Amino acid sequence: MSPHIIPKRTYFLIFAALIGLTALTTYAATVDLGRLNTVIALLIAACKGSLVALFFMHLRWSGRLTQIVAVAALFWLAILLALTLSDYRTRRWTPAAEGWATSSNQFNR
Amino acid sequence: MSTTAVEATTGVNYLNAKYGIRSWLFTTDHKRIALLYLVSITFFFLIGGAAAVLMRLHLIEPQGALLEPATYNKMFSMHGIIMVFFFLIPSIPAVMGNFLVPMMVGARDLAFPRVNLLSWYIYILGGLFTLYAILAGGVDTGWTFYTPLSTTYANGQVMAAALGIFITGFSSILTGLNFVVTIHKMRAPGLTWFRLPLFIWAMYATSIIQILGTPVVAIAIVLVGLERLLHVGIFDPALGGDPILFQHLFWFYSHPAVYIMILPSMGVVSELITCFSKKRIFGYSFIAFSSVAIAVISFLVWGHHMFVSGQSVYAGLVFSALSFAVAIPSAIKVFNWTATLYKGSVSYQAPMLYALGFIGLFTMGGLTGLFLASLATDIHLHDTYFVIAHFHYIMVGGALMGYLGGLHFWWPKMTGRLYPDGWARFSALVIFIGFNLTFFPQFMLGYLGMPRRYAVYPPEFQVLNVMSSAGASILGVGYLIPLVYFIWSMRYGPVAGPNPWGAKGLEWETPSPPPTENFEELPIVEEEAYAYGVKEARVV
Ligand SMILES: [Cu+2]
Numbered sequence: 001m002s003p004h005i006i007p008k009r010t011y012f013l014i015f016a017a018l019i020g021l022t023a024l025t026t027y028a029a030t031v032d033l034g035r036l037n038t039v040i041a042l043l044i045a046a047c048k049g050s051l052v053a054l055f056f057m058h059l060r061w062s063g064r065l066t067q068i069v070a071v072a073a074l075f076w077l078a079i080l081l082a083l084t085l086s087d088y089r090t091r092r093w094t095p096a097a098e099g100w101a102t103s104s105n106q107f108n109r
Numbered sequence: 110m111s112t113t114a115v116e117a118t119t120g121v122n123y124l125n126a127k128y129g130i131r132s133w134l135f136t137t138d139h140k141r142i143a144l145l146y147l148v149s150i151t152f153f154f155l156i157g158g159a160a161a162v163l164m165r166l167h168l169i170e171p172q173g174a175l176l177e178p179a180t181y182n183k184m185f186s187m188h189g190i191i192m193v194f195f196f197l198i199p200s201i202p203a204v205m206g207n208f209l210v211p212m213m214v215g216a217r218d219l220a221f222p223r224v225n226l227l228s229w230y231i232y233i234l235g236g237l238f239t240l241y242a243i244l245a246g247g248v249d250t251g252w253t254f255y256t257p258l259s260t261t262y263a264n265g266q267v268m269a270a271a272l273g274i275f276i277t278g279f280s281s282i283l284t285g286l287n288f289v290v291t292i293h294k295m296r297a298p299g300l301t302w303f304r305l306p307l308f309i310w311a312m313y314a315t316s317i318i319q320i321l322g323t324p325v326v327a328i329a330i331v332l333v334g335l336e337r338l339l340h341v342g343i344f345d346p347a348l349g350g351d352p353i354l355f356q357h358l359f360w361f362y363s364h365p366a367v368y369i370m371i372l373p374s375m376g377v378v379s380e381l382i383t384c385f386s387k388k389r390i391f392g393y394s395f396i397a398f399s400s401v402a403i404a405v406i407s408f409l410v411w412g413h414h415m416f417v418s419g420q421s422v423y424a425g426l427v428f429s430a431l432s433f434a435v436a437i438p439s440a441i442k443v444f445n446w447t448a449t450l451y452k453g454s455v456s457y458q459a460p461m462l463y464a465l466g467f468i469g470l471f472t473m474g475g476l477t478g479l480f481l482a483s484l485a486t487d488i489h490l491h492d493t494y495f496v497i498a499h500f501h502y503i504m505v506g507g508a509l510m511g512y513l514g515g516l517h518f519w520w521p522k523m524t525g526r527l528y529p530d531g532w533a534r535f536s537a538l539v540i541f542i543g544f545n546l547t548f549f550p551q552f553m554l555g556y557l558g559m560p561r562r563y564a565v566y567p568p569e570f571q572v573l574n575v576m577s578s579a580g581a582s583i584l585g586v587g588y589l590i591p592l593v594y595f596i597w598s599m600r601y602g603p604v605a606g607p608n609p610w611g612a613k614g615l616e617w618e619t620p621s622p623p624p625t626e627n628f629e630e631l632p633i634v635e636e637e638a639y640a641y642g643v644k645e646a647r648v649v
Contacts, residue, residue, distance in 0.1 A: 079408055091420070
């Protein structure tokens with residue numbers, strides 16, 4: 001794995017793309033799309049992150065081991081999100097706490 | 110190569126190759142950086158220990174004997190923050206890992222020596238912030254910084270202390286990164302993955318956690334800062350946030366962090382058990398893979414800290430079941446160490462006493478963890494002294510015993526001198542007795558319902574609290590004895606020679622203390638790890 005030489009042009013193009021996507025994020029924030037606002041902001045951010053990792057951090061030209069490390073990091077992020085959401089998605093499944101209301105009423109009596 | 114050859118014949122080593130404060134502060138030698146860490150973490154251990162002494166003195170009387178309640182809160186916060194982030198997490202990785210990883214893989218240094226030095230400076234910078242936070246008034250949030258206490262209600266230096274932890278996290282990430290690259294890329298010829306010492310497997314698993322977990326706690330701290338300073342709504346329900354989200358982010362790191370503390374000790378114990386029973390390890394690949402399994406599973410169980418927090422009970426069920434799964438690789442290790450002892454020629458020198466102490470205390474800590482991982486019993490035991498006792502059996506009885514065992518084992522290699530073995534065995538015994546007297550009564554206190562983090566308690570708990578405080582003073586003496594004889598041995602201890610224990614492993618095939626470049630000639634490995642009873646290793 002000798003260091004890969006990348007033409008300066010590529011770096012400038014990627015830089016321009018990142019600036020462009022930043023402008024797009026700013027613009028998208030001014031349009032009211034409801035829940036889609038967050039989704040779009042996150043998608044653009046993910047694209048920017050991928051560009052930085054692939055080109056600026058040379059992941060595109062790196063060995064398999066390095067690429068596996070990068071994918072592993074994403075996998076761990078998925079664990080964080082999935083198990084955290086397992087709480088938020090199921091929190092309201094529990095029957096509403098009527099018992100509390102009745103018992104406090106008893107105190108009031 | 111030539112400098113090392115000269116060093117070998119003239120008795121020059123990494124300690125006396127250069128002199129002066131600059132030669133230490135600007136060194137990139139992994140062995141010297143290990144000693145820088147050793148001195149620094151010992152300093153923090155003494156501060157954290159002092160806080161514990163004050164707490165235990167205070168709790169001799171039900172109404173509190175010594176401190177204002179607010180001061181007591183600051184004491185337990187300081188004790189936790191310093192012991193976790195500035196002693197236990199760097200302890201074995203930054204001291205023994207730094208010293209031993211290159212030597213055990215047969216390399217001249219870590220992959221990134223300058224990054225290694227940088228990690229020490231980052232650690233010191235984080236430590237200074239935390240010391241400032243203590244001197245400028247302290248924090249009373251506990252080491253867990255739970256919201257909304259830390260964001261909305263806490264007074265004191267929350268941001269300074271949190272910033273200290275944030276900064277120190279990067280030192281931990283850099284150390285882990287250095288180890289992973291070194292273990293992948295710099296192994297000596299013939300040193301295949303399954304010939305590596307189990308200490309290396311343990312350090313590798315630890316490094317994975319450090320790299321993948323630490324950024325998340327850093328993010329959590331930044332979010333606390335954003336909410337405290339700029340009132341961005343992350344954790345405060347009034348601003349649209351959720352306080353329990355902090356616990357998710359915090360424990361995603363801080364549960365695996367427990368394994369940053371215990372996995373290295375397990376690696377040390379594998380080395381000690383084989384050396385002092387002069388027997389090859391039982392079930393090498395099971396122990397190796399159980400380290401990796403613990404590292405992976407450790408990321409799936411964090412919700413067991415949150416059963417009574419308002420977390421969904423269904424998520425609680427999943428986290429409970431996954432937590433039980435950690436018991437499997439942990440038990441594999443304990444059974445394999447025990448099987449290694451079977452029919453070995455066991456000798457009871459000081460490092461071995463610590464290793465055997467580790468096995469017993471870690472087993473108790475692990476089994477009591479199952480009570481806390483069960484949903485129903487945790488409702489009763491949560492936030493009581495049972496939890497305090499449980500995690501001290503893991504983090505002190507386990508992690509710290511392993512650290513001390515390793516320090517006694519490799520001290521002759523690090524300094525070239527032997528310490529008095531009689532005193533060392535005596536202190537191991539004092540620590541074991543003191544530890545159990547301190548923390549076993551806390552299991553009972555917790556079961557009886559005494560909550561943690563209170564400055565006062567009902568009078569019927571006094572007997573057990575006095576027992577615990579008495580044990581703590583014995584434990585304190587047990588820690589001070591090694592401090593004295595280690596310092597003594599640096600000047601007056603008998604010369605150790607390259608391999609005082611008759612141990613296997615590349616680090617024992619070079620002089621003590623090692624030359625600057627570790628090996629006169631880079632070794633070629635032709636045998637498995639722990640080939641005790643096999644003919645001498647042939648180094649070509
Ligand atoms: Cu945990």
